[in-house]
Amino acid sequence: MIQLFQPLTLREVTLPNRIAVSPMCQYSARDGLANDWHLVHLGSRASGGAGLILFEATAVSPEGRISPQCLGLWNDQQIEPLRRINRFLDSQGAVPGIQLAHAGRKAGCWRPWDAQRGSVPLEQGGWIPRAPSALAFDEQHHTPEAMSSAQIATLIGDFARATERALAAGFRVIELHAAHGYLLHQFLSPLSNQRCDAYGGSFENRTRLLREVTQAVRAVMPEGIPLLVRLSATDWLEGGWCEAETVAISAQLKDLGVDLIDVSSGGLAPSAQIPVGPGYQTRFAERVRREAGIATGAVGLITEPAQAEHILRTEQADLVLLARELLRDPNWPLHAAEALGHCMAWPAQYVRAARRDTPFRELLVELD
C-alpha cells in the first residue's frame, strides 16, 4: 500500500492523499484580493492531484502583508474571490486550506522579481512595520515599531476575524504562520524579541502570543475543522529559537487544539547558515512527531516520489508539503502515482491524451 496516497483524516476533514501544496506567496493581488492568477495557479495544482492546497501567507491586516501585493483577509470583500477559487478546488477533490499570517518586521517588502530589495520606501507605498521589538531584519528593511499591548490585543482579534472570513470563504483547513521570521516567529525568538513585558524574556512569555492567537482562532472554528501551525524548528543561529523549544511549544499547541505542526526552519535573520540539502528539515518533523506526540508535516527539498514515500513510511511525518517541485510540475502527484505504481485517475478531460500508452493514431482520430 502506497502511503503517499492514503487519506489523512484530521478532525472531520479527510485529505484524499498525503500531498500538500506548501504555501507560496504569489505577490499578485491588489488590495489583498485574490484574482484569476490565484485561481489558475492553485486550480492547476488541484487538478494535478494534490490533496491539500494551502493558499499563500494571507495577511490578517493590511500592514501584515509581506508585500503590498500579498493576499489579505482583513475585510469582507476579500471573501468572495477566495470562495470562487475554493469552489473549483472542491470540484477537483482537493481540500482548500489557508495560511493566515502577519509579516511583522518583514512586512511591506518588494516582490522577489523587483529590482530593489528590502522594504518599499514610504513614498512608494511602503509602511513602517510592527514587531515585538524595534530591531530591523537587516539594513535594507525599515526599523519596525515595537508593538504596544493594545496593538497586540488588536492583532489577536485580527487573526480571529480573518479565521471567520476564511471559514466563510469555504476553507476547510486553517494554518497559522509562525515560521520563517514573520511576526509570530519574531515573538518566539530571543533574537528578535527583546521585550520586558509579559510577551518577552522567558520561554513562557515569548510563546504567549502564539498561544493566545491559537486560542482565539480555535475559539471561532467549528470543532470539525483542523488547525495547523507552521513553525521554524530552529533559527540556525546561536542564541536563537531552537529545536527543544519547538518540541515544547508543539506539545502545548496540541493541548490548545492544534492538529498538525508543519515543520520548517529558518527565516529569522539573514546571517543564518542553513545546511540545505534533500529533505534537510525532515528530521525536525520526526522529532516533533515523536516527542510532542502530534501529527506533523515535512517540508523542504522534497522532490522525489520515493523520497516522499520514505518520509511517510518511516513515520517521520503524516503529510509532505511540496513547494518548488509543484511549481515545476503541477501534475507531480499524478506522476508520483505512476512512479510508485499507484492507480490515480487523471482529470477526465486529460485522461486519454495524457496517457503515454495511448496509441498515437487513436489520438489523431480523436483530435480530428
Ligand SMILES: Cc1cc2nc3c(=O)[nH]c(=O)nc-3n(C[C@H](O)[C@H](O)[C@H](O)COP(=O)(O)O)c2cc1C
Ligand atoms: C515562491 C515561494 C513563495 C513562498 N511563500 C511562502 C508562504 O507564503 N508561506 C510559507 O510558509 N512559506 C512560503 N514559501 C516556502 C515554501 O512553502 C516551502 O516551505 C519552501 O519553499 C521549501 O519547500 P520546497 O523545497 O518544496 O520548495 C514560499 C516558497 C516559494 C518558492
